[in-house]
Amino acid sequence: MALLTFSLVGLQFTWGIEMTYCTPYLLQLGLTKSKTSLVWIAGPLSGLVMGPVIGVLADNSKSKYGRRRPFMIGGGIVVAIGLLILGWTKEIVGFFIPESELRRVLTITLAVLSIYLVDFAINAIQSTSRSLIVDTLPIPKQQKGSAWASRMIAIGHLAGYGVSTLDLLKVLGKTLGDSQFKQCTVIAALALLVSVGVTSWAVEERVLIASKDADVKSGAVKVVAKILKTTWDLPDRIRAICWVQFWAWIGWFPFLFYSSTWVGETYYRYTPTASIADSSDPLGDIGRIGSLSLLIFSIVTFIGSVFLPFVVRSPDSDAKIGQRNFTPRPPAALAPLARLLHDYKPDLLTAWMLSHLVFAGAMFLAPFVRSLHMATVLVSICGIPWALACWAPFTFMGTEVNRMTAPSTILANGSSYRRLPNPSDEFAGPDQSPNFLRLNHLDRDLDDDAENEDSSTGETAGIYLGILNLFTTLPQFVGTFISMIVFEILEPGRHPELHKGEDVEGEGKDDVVKKVTEGPNGIAVCLFIGAICAVGAAYATQRMRGLYRRTK
Numbered sequence: 001m002a003l004l005t006f007s008l009v010g011l012q013f014t015w016g017i018e019m020t021y022c023t024p025y026l027l028q029l030g031l032t033k034s035k036t037s038l039v040w041i042a043g044p045l046s047g048l049v050m051g052p053v054i055g056v057l058a059d060n061s062k063s064k065y066g067r068r069r070p071f072m073i074g075g076g077i078v079v080a081i082g083l084l085i086l087g088w089t090k091e092i093v094g095f096f097i098p099e100s101e102l103r104r105v106l107t108i109t110l111a112v113l114s115i116y117l118v119d120f121a122i123n124a125i126q127s128t129s130r131s132l133i134v135d136t137l138p139i140p141k142q143q144k145g146s147a148w149a150s151r152m153i154a155i156g157h158l159a160g161y162g163v164s165t166l167d168l169l170k171v172l173g174k175t176l177g178d179s180q181f182k183q184c185t186v187i188a189a190l191a192l193l194v195s196v197g198v199t200s201w202a203v204e205e206r207v208l209i210a211s212k213d214a215d216v217k218s219g220a221v222k223v224v225a226k227i228l229k230t231t232w233d234l235p236d237r238i239r240a241i242c243w244v245q246f247w248a249w250i251g252w253f254p255f256l257f258y259s260s261t262w263v264g265e266t267y268y269r270y271t272p273t274a275s276i277a278d279s280s281d282p283l284g285d286i287g288r289i290g291s292l293s294l295l296i297f298s299i300v301t302f303i304g305s306v307f308l309p310f311v312v313r314s315p316d317s318d319a320k321i322g323q324r325n326f327t328p329r330p331p332a333a334l335a336p337l338a339r340l341l342h343d344y345k346p347d348l349l350t351a352w353m354l355s356h357l358v359f360a361g362a363m364f365l366a367p368f369v370r371s372l373h374m375a376t377v378l379v380s381i382c383g384i385p386w387a388l389a390c391w392a393p394f395t396f397m398g399t400e401v402n403r404m405t406a407p408s409t410i411l412a413n414g415s416s417y418r419r420l421p422n423p424s425d426e427f428a429g430p431d432q433s434p435n436f437l438r439l440n441h442l443d444r445d446l447d448d449d450a451e452n453e454d455s456s457t458g459e460t461a462g463i464y465l466g467i468l469n470l471f472t473t474l475p476q477f478v479g480t481f482i483s484m485i486v487f488e489i490l491e492p493g494r495h496p497e498l499h500k501g502e503d504v505e506g507e508g509k510d511d512v513v514k515k516v517t518e519g520p521n522g523i524a525v526c527l528f529i530g531a532i533c534a535v536g537a538a539y540a541t542q543r544m545r546g547l548y549r550r551t552k
């Protein structure tokens with residue numbers, strides 16, 4: 001399980017570095033907060049495009065290296081290149097353009113393009129890594145796999161924020177760069193390549209082989225049509241999972257992208273002895289202060305991801321109403337105790353719903369925070385909800401996808417599959433060889449009017465997880481739009497603390513600093529709005545429970 005999900009460590013390490021440093025980095029380059037929020041459209045846009053498209057392409061890939069691993073490795077290389085470009089944008093542009101306004105504009109442009117490159121490639125890795133878990137594990141192990149994924153995500157966050165809290169220039173010197181941000185991008189690139197490499201080496205995928213009558217063209221139009229048709233005709237349970245994810249991620253978007261900056265700003269706003277104007281590296285200082293709170297957040301997330309699976313019932317056990325789903329191995333005398341413990345275990349839906357409410361309660365307090373310690377406490381509390389956010393939706397989705405594509409059944413479209421032994425030494429080891437998947441579709445599968453294109457090979461994992469990713473990324477567009485409006489109203493102009501000694505949009509620096517210090521914090525307002533949406537996610541989870549009861 002650890003090796004299967006290890007790629008998520010590097011993935012979340014990279015996300016952590018991006019979320020910690022990129023917002024203050026763009027502010028330092030001269031973007032306003034409202035324009036910076038527009039840059040973060042890169043995240044949802046990349047998820048909107050890459051999630052379902054890569055899912056469909058990987059589902060139908062017949063590469064001898066497997067369906068998911070080639071996309072993971074290719075995406076890892078692209079992300080590493082993008083991170084290095086991002087860290088050295090000033091030097092790259094400065095090599096070609098002398099000091100001028102054009103140089104500043106091109107530096108910002110290259111930085112934004114690098115963020116887009118990283119986000120698009122990292123979403124390809126995320127989509128295929130999650131699909132690999134669903135492909136590999138049977139239904140009874142889906143919750144365990146998702147729990148391990150949550151643990152690896154927590155470890156990645158923990159490592160990323162831990163590195164960010166260090167003064168790397170003192171620890172490493174200038175070996176990897178002359179600034180905190182540059183060194184973090186190098187470390188993130190190496191971490192991602194290593195983690196993706198470990199999972200790709202350790203996991204042995206089944207190779208997909210299609211018979212001639214099942215070889216369907218996968219052109220761009222066909223891919224888009226399949227995505228749209230599947231999204232429109234989602235099964236009720238999967239649709240319910242997606243809507244919970246939609247409302248939850250409107251709330252999580254400002255937290256994930258701006259919380260470290262919010263903590264750093266809170267410190268400099270309300271700590272009388274703190275002055276970023278005296279700092280030689282304001283970007284690194286804000287990043288380190290924010291990362292400390294997120295480090296505690298990651299520790300809480302990790303603890304939750306380790307212990308929560310032991311006290312929460314899986315969806316598979318929830319389906320067995322009236323059955324006592326405890327292990328038969330303990331002595332019979334312990335059976336009553338096992339039944340009692342099982343009865344008092346909350347189910348995963350209840351835990352997920354409560355996590356939305358805990359997150360909402362913490363973020364409702366964000367606009368009223370006046371100290372670094374209180375900001376750190378609120379961020380840390382969100383570690384438990386985040387552990388469930390990384391675990392619950394994928395557990396439910398993996399369970400539903402595996403139920404629909406169970407290999408022991410033949411679906412309504414007549415599709416089935418059988419495992420074939422591998423006769424080729426190219427894939428075979430001395431002891432055993434991996435299985436192939438051969439698709440055996442009926443002629444009706446070639447008919448574009450067929451009502452159900454699901455097959456029983458499990459190849460639908462990619463497209464359904466891609467659609468779940470759509471419902472994760474679409475709310476980020478909503479969050480970006482909300483953030484842009486809030487920042488434009490409450491905090492117009494360039495960030496004064498990162499542009500010391502400059503006049504900002506016609507006002508003196510002292511006037512602007514006073515306005516920003518005494519006025520409401522735009523990020524805190526965005527977090528408050530996110531809390532309202534988290535309550536909506538809790539309501540959607542409760543409705544999902546009613547659906548499960550009606551369709552069990």
